[in-house]
Amino acid sequence: MRFVRRLLHIIRRGRRDAELREEMQFHQAMKQRDLEGAGFSPEAARDASRRALGNVNYNREASHAVWVPPDMESLWRDIPYAFRSLRRSPGFTIAAVPRPTRPTVS
Numbered sequence: 001m002r003f004v005r006r007l008l009h010i011i012r013r014g015r016r017d018a019e020l021r022e023e024m025q026f027h028q029a030m031k032q033r034d035l036e037g038a039g040f041s042p043e044a045a046r047d048a049s050r051r052a053l054g055n056v057n058y059n060r061e062a063s064h065a066v067w068v069p070p071d072m073e074s075l076w077r078d079i080p081y082a083f084r085s086l087r088r089s090p091g092f093t094i095a096a097v098p099r100p101t102r103p104t105v106s
Helices: 002-011 013-037 042-053 056-067 070-088 090-096
Strands: none
16 A cells, blocks of 8 residues: 555655645745844845755755655656667567576476
């Protein structure tokens, strides 16, 4: 069940990213409002709130890694690549893929 949930998250990544971006903007706005209340100018409060939240891309990727393990996401990207490679050079793919071995009967 967990696998299906993670797979659905990969498929719906756009919506999740939008929700996460919206939440991060909310936290930045709240921090900016608090800093403006403490006497900062709007520009200084905006810059300080960005610094306080840290690297936005890193935080987004860290949050995403909680929902979907990075290995699973790379596998999700590797599957279409494998099919494109198979379509471009089927002879090489057939030669490179190991054949199943049959058990020997003694």
